[in-house]
Amino acid sequence: MIRVSIVGASGYTGAELAGIIHKHPEFEIAGLYVSENSADAYKAFSAIHGQFAYQIDRTLIPISENQIPKIVAECDALFLCTPHEASVEMVAKVIASGGVVFDLSGAYRLSDLAVIKQYYGFSHKHPDLLTQAVYGLAEWNSANIAKTNLISVPGCYPTASLSALKPLKEAKLIDTNVLPVINATSGVTGAGRSAKLSSSFCEVSLNPYGVLNHRHQPEITEHLGNPVIFTPHLGNFKRGILATITLKLVDGANLNQVNAAYATAYEGKSLVRLRQAWPSIKDVENTPFVDLHWEFDPNTGYLVVVSAIDNLLKGAASQAVQCANLRFGFDSGRGLIQ
Numbered sequence: 001m002i003r004v005s006i007v008g009a010s011g012y013t014g015a016e017l018a019g020i021i022h023k024h025p026e027f028e029i030a031g032l033y034v035s036e037n038s039a040d041a042y043k044a045f046s047a048i049h050g051q052f053a054y055q056i057d058r059t060l061i062p063i064s065e066n067q068i069p070k071i072v073a074e075c076d077a078l079f080l081c082t083p084h085e086a087s088v089e090m091v092a093k094v095i096a097s098g099g100v101v102f103d104l105s106g107a108y109r110l111s112d113l114a115v116i117k118q119y120y121g122f123s124h125k126h127p128d129l130l131t132q133a134v135y136g137l138a139e140w141n142s143a144n145i146a147k148t149n150l151i152s153v154p155g156c157y158p159t160a161s162l163s164a165l166k167p168l169k170e171a172k173l174i175d176t177n178v179l180p181v182i183n184a185t186s187g188v189t190g191a192g193r194s195a196k197l198s199s200s201f202c203e204v205s206l207n208p209y210g211v212l213n214h215r216h217q218p219e220i221t222e223h224l225g226n227p228v229i230f231t232p233h234l235g236n237f238k239r240g241i242l243a244t245i246t247l248k249l250v251d252g253a254n255l256n257q258v259n260a261a262y263a264t265a266y267e268g269k270s271l272v273r274l275r276q277a278w279p280s281i282k283d284v285e286n287t288p289f290v291d292l293h294w295e296f297d298p299n300t301g302y303l304v305v306v307s308a309i310d311n312l313l314k315g316a317a318s319q320a321v322q323c324a325n326l327r328f329g330f331d332s333g334r335g336l337i338q
């Protein structure tokens, strides 16, 4: 068995990950960790996440980043389900200790230091590692994921958006004179477990946020190789993302070419479901799938694609496990679907 440790296990993505690893036939939990001064230090994992009562019998151990080398020595891989700034340093310590790390934060997803500063608000302390990091969009980067020690797991909105747009980009079907427009709505777990006014019960409604300045806009742009307009929305449900994407195709493009682009890109990729109907969040919540459906208007040349994922799974924990599967030589869907 491959032994993995999870840092940030009191949080939402950490809990999902622990649940997947617990049931996975090839991996086992080596340790579950929280921050040095965590309010949840030394609590039972299942006291925080009651769905795992009598299933995962573990204590949340507080750590500082200086303890990373010791943790690396005690396991085969580390998952960091931690805030961006905390991940910057912990990733560096894992790599310096010769470990394998799957970072679920945005700390290593972008390559341009000025863009990181603009969108994340800090100066990145390990620019050398940014070039080593492999972007863990599992269906698109499997060969590189398999041979690196630093996997940067994509953000939730970028996973939904890139899964829809990359087949069209590869097939050179996007009219690059017209920016694709992505309108996406996320459930509240996307904001993490700690209390915030904007995610409190009486405040949550349906509203846009981060308009024209969300950090996922440069992430989608960099990994698509095409600029986009991205507008996230917060919805009054717990989990899931539905992204509606409108784009102009190159002159003369037709529906057959679009269908072929998706069929080619996702042939044999069992976690991407090319649907015959518009997907909804209920189709994907608590699953590791991306569901896609599209319609083309030959009169205007515009295509509308809808992409649905569970933000905590394909948008975070299950995609991290896909990456771990690839890194350790298993089928991408091992432990996720049978």
Ligand SMILES: NC(=O)C1=CN([C@@H]2O[C@H](COP(=O)(O)OP(=O)(O)OC[C@H]3O[C@@H](n4cnc5c(N)ncnc54)[C@H](OP(=O)(O)O)[C@@H]3O)[C@@H](O)[C@H]2O)C=CC1
Pocket (backbone or CB within 6 Å): 007, 008, 009, 010, 011, 012, 013, 014, 033, 034, 035, 036, 037, 038, 039, 040, 041, 063, 080, 081, 082, 083, 084, 086, 104, 105, 106, 154, 155, 156, 189, 190, 191, 192, 193, 194, 311, 312, 315, 316
């Ligand atoms: N929620 C989502 O849908 C998605 C989240 N992500 C990213 O994944 C990461 C985790 O997200 P999420 O689970 O939602 O966040 P949560 O806020 O729910 O959990 C964060 C976890 O990190 C721990 N933590 C905070 N600071 C440190 C530190 N310095 N050292 C060790 N542990 C620390 C917290 O524990 P404590 O404070 O108790 O120490 C907590 O367990 C974030 O970077 C987020 O941006 C990515 C894709 C989707």
Ligand SMILES: CC(=O)N[C@@H](CCC(=O)OP(=O)(O)O)C(=O)O
Pocket (backbone or CB within 6 Å): 104, 105, 106, 154, 155, 156, 157, 186, 187, 188, 189, 190, 191, 192, 232, 234, 315
């Ligand atoms: C609803 C909500 O608040 N969602 C989060 C996205 C979560 C995610 O994918 O995270 P990272 O890029 O931070 O890893 C947000 O918009 O900041």
